[in-house]
Amino acid sequence: MKLVTFEMGRGPEVGVVENDRIICVGRAFPDQASTMIDLIRNWEALRPQIEALVASSHESVGLAEAHLLAPIPRPGKIMAIGLNYKDHIAESGLATPEHQLWFSKASTSAHPPYDPIALPKASPNTVDYEAELVAVIGKAGKHIPESDAETYVFGYCCGNDVSVREWQKMTPQWTLGKSFDTHAPFGPYIVTSDEVGDPHQLAFRCLVNGEVRQSSNTRHLLFNVFSQVAHLTKVMTLEPGDLIFTGTSGGVGAAMKPPSFLAERDVVRVEFEKLGHIEAAFAPE
CATH class of the missing domain: 3.90.850.10 (Fumarylacetoacetase-like, C-terminal domain)
Known part of the structure; x- marks a missing residue:
């Protein structure tokens, strides 16, 4: 998968890029994937559910419309x-x-x-x-x-x-x-x-x-x-x-x-x- 941190006027969000769309993973799992580091930590447990979200074309935004941030805006190291x-x-x-x-x-x-x-x-x-x-x-x-x-x-x-x-x-x-x-x-x-x-x-x-x-x-x-x-x-x-x-x-x-x-x-x-x-x-x- 291709994972991004982006913003669309709601502050930084996390999503999966699928073709020309971003599936808004952070909106679906706000307690587990509000940031990319959270998503990485919870990846093994969340991955089957994220795959289902992508397959169902869950809430998404256009890739060209989003402002892409650094995938991890503030890495620990x-x-x-x-x-x-x-x-x-x-x-x-x-x-x-x-x-x-x-x-x-x-x-x-x-x-x-x-x-x-x-x-x-x-x-x-x-x-x-x-x-x-x-x-x-x-x-x-x-x-x-x-x-x-x-x-x-x-x-x-x-x-x-x-x-x-x-x-x-x-x-x-x-x-x-x-x-x-x-x-x-x-x-x-x-x-x-x-x-x-x-x-x-x-x-x-x-x-x-x-x-x-x-x-x-x-x-x-x-x-x-x-x-x-x-x-x-x-x-x-x-x-x-x-x-x-x-x-x-x-x-x-x-x-x-x-x-x-x-x-x-x-x-x-x-x-x-x-x-x-x-x-x-x-x-x-």
Whole structure:
């Protein structure tokens, strides 16, 4: 299924996308699915009833009429891995990591899939794009074996790990350069894991003003999604609705010669096989 958070003048709501309609799940189950995190927590119990709602074309709204929000407007955690595609490692001029390199993005950086993205006042001239597969955690877990990690992933989205390179390079820790408001757009919906199948066989692209800048496949991940889940849970408990940005491929603006950073009115589109696309223009903060 494809799950969205949207608004139509009634505040944020949760629904299932079916063709060009959104089935209003939150209205049918206000105590169990008023938010996406609630829906994820209650998914196993609710799923048969949701399938029946979709089949009966329960109360719905037009997809084109709705304002899509970030599928999870305020995730508990946004974790992101660096240097996880060989071509991106090569263009960065860095050694292949022996261990997974992690940083966090502030939960306040979560952003809708089609809303304008900020060129921040603090550093408007070194803003970059990074197309990434985003994994959404479905149930709480700690010390998860890699062999079991797949069962903890609820679904997947398109994501853009927007990066302010000037701030990223100020310190060895990348968190500030990755955490500006609006700099974690993702969506347009969560596609449940059963519908995606193998997340390591997804072609993806990033286009800037229609020009293809990144084009790769998740089969080229250095550390795959399930090894990422296993590694993170050696340290922290992952919870329903937490996000994992799984790494970007070669082709980022900072690696071009000369570097090509984003400017006002530039439009960045991230496309993933089976997951749809997100697309937004950049505008001054």
